[in-house]
Amino acid sequence: MSNQALNSTSQVAAGSQSRILGWNKTSRDTIQAYLFLVPFLIIYVVFVIYPVIQAAYMSLFKWDLLAPHLNKFIGLDNYVTMLGGSGLTWNISHLFIWRLLGLASVALVIWAATRGSMKKFSAIWLSVALVAIFGVLLGLNAQAEGGRLNDATFWTSFGNTLKFVILSTPAIVGLGLLLAILLNEASRIASFFRTLYFAPYVFSVAVVTLIWGFLLNPQRGILAAFLSIFGIEPISWLTDPQLAMPAIVLTTLWWTMGFNMVLFLAGLQDIDPTLYEAATIDGAGTWSKFRHITIPSLQRTMLLVIILQIIASFQIFGQVYIMTRGGPGGTTRVLIQYIYESGFRDFQLGYASAMSLFLFIVMFIVSFIQFKVTPQED
C-alpha cells in the first residue's frame, strides 16, 4: 500500500518535473522574446495606441486648451455638434450622383463575393452597411426651410476631403499603372525613365509646394508661359474656387504618382513570364495578352494600390495648408486642416479629438473593406 503510494508519488514527481523542464524552456523563450519586444512595445503603446484611446476620451469633454479648469464631461455632445443638425429632411435627389457611385461600390462588393474572394457573410454585412450609408444616410440634408447643420464647416471640410480622394485616386493610380506597364522592361533606358518619374516622390511637401505654388502662378509661373504657346490665357489656378482643388490634385499627382508606379512594377514582376510565352505561341496579340494575363494577374496589386492611395488621400493636409490655406472661400479646406484649426486656432481640443476619431473610423472602414475584398493568399 505504502509502496504503491510511493510509486505513484514518484511518477507524479517525474511527470511534473518534465513538465517543469518544458515549461522552463517555454518560459525562458517567452521572457527573452518580450525582452526583445519591450523597447518597441513601450514606444508603440505610448505614442501610437494610447493617443487613439486618449482621443476617444477627450472627445467626450469640452476640453479647452487655454482654460483647462473649465474642462467638463459633456458625453456625446461633440459628436452631436459635429454630425447633427436641426430640421433635417430626407430626399432622394440629395447628392444623387455621389450616392449612385456609392451604391455602385455595393455592386462591386457583391461582384467580389460571387468571384469567391469574399465570405458570403461579410459580403452581406458590408453591402447592408454601404446601402445604409449611401442609400439612406447621405439623403439627409439641411436644405429644407429652417434646416440647419450644427457645424457646416465640418461637412464642407469632409466633403472637400472626399472630393480630393475621389479626384486624386483614379488619376494617381491610373497614371501609375500606365507608366508601370510602359516601363516594365529590363533595358537601361526604361530604368532611366523610371528614375525620372519616381524622383519627385522623395521631395518634401514644402519643396513640392514651393515649386508648384510658383509654377501655377498666373503672372510669373512657368505653366502659364507653357500654356500661352497654345494661346491659352493665364489661369488663376489657386484663387479660382472651381480650379483650386484640381490644381492641388495635379500637384499631388506629380508628387506621389511614382510611388504607385513602383508598386505596380513590383506586381508586374511577379507575373510568371511563361504565361506570356505560352500566349505568344498561341498567337495572342499585345492587347489580348494585356487583357487576359496582365489585368487578371494585377488584381491583387490593384486593390492594394487603390486602398493605400485612398488612405493616403484621406490624410491630405500639407499641400492644401501651404498652397491655399484652405481657400478660396473654404473650397479646399480639408478635414485634417479643420482638426488643426479647431485645436490650435479655436483651442477646442475635445471637438478636434472627436473629428480625429471620426476620420480614424472612416479610414478604418476603408481598411476593413480592403481586408474583406482582397483575395487572401494561401
Place this chain on the structure above:
Amino acid sequence: MAVATSSAKTTKRTKRLIFLGVMSIAAFLWIAPMIWMYSLSLSSNEVLKTVTTSLIPIDFTIENYFDVFQVGLTPRWFMNSVIVTLVTTVLTLILSAMAGYAFARIPFTGKNLVFAFVLAGLMVPKEAMFIPLFLMFAEVDMHNTYTALILPRAAAPLGVFIMTQFFKAIPHEIEEAAQIDGASRWTIFWRIMLPMSGPALTALAIFTFILTWNDYLWPLVSATQKEMFTITTGLASLQGNFAQATELGSLMARGVVASLPLLVLFFIFQRYLMRGISVSSGGK
C-alpha cells in the same frame, strides 16, 4: 520573303523610336518643374524680377546658395532635420529589428495576439492623432525639443512587419549552429542576424529617412519656436506671396538645399528604396 522580314523589322524599329520619343518628351515635361527650381536657384535675383520662366539659368550665379547659409535660419533648420531624421531612422531600425526577430524566431506565449496588436497599428492614421500627442508633450513641457520630434515617429508597425518577414526567410540552420556553440539569443541577433539583414535594413532605413525628413504636420504642431523648425516646416513658413517675392532665387535655393540630401540618397540607394516599397506592400 527577305524584304518582308526587313520591312517588319523597320516597322518594329519605327514603333520603338516613336515610343522612346514620346516617352522622352513626357519624362522631360515631368521633371521640368524640378529643372525649373534648379534654374531659378542659379539665376540672380535681379533678373528674376522680370524673367521667371526659363529652364536654363539666366545670368548664372551661385550667390543664392551663399545666401542660404548666411541669411536666415535655414542652416539651423537643416541641422535640426539631420539630427531628428538620423536619430529617428536609427531608432526605428533597432526597435523594428529587435521586435521582428522575436516575432520571426522565438516561440513564445501570446505571439499571435501581440503580433495582431502590432499590425493593428497600421490602421491608425498617424496624421489624425496629433491632438492627444500634443497634449501629452505639453503636460511634460517638452515641446520644441528633439525628443518630441523623434519619439512619436520611432515606433513603426510597418518596420516590424518588414523585419519579421525578412527574418522568417533566413534558414534556421545558421541560428541552430550558433545555438549549439552556446551563443545567447542576444549574440545571435546582434552578431549573426543583423549583419545578414543588410538589404532589408537599408530599404527600411531609406524609407524611414524620407518619411521623417518630409514629415510636416507633427513638427508644425510640436516645434513652434523658429529655432526648432525642421527644414520642411521652415521652408513652408517662408512661402508667402509668389507674385511679389523679390528674393525668389534664394527661396528656390533653399528648396534645393532642403531636397538635396534626399535626391542624393535616392540616386545612391534607389534599388533598395524601390524594393523596400514593394516589400512593404507585400503583406498589407
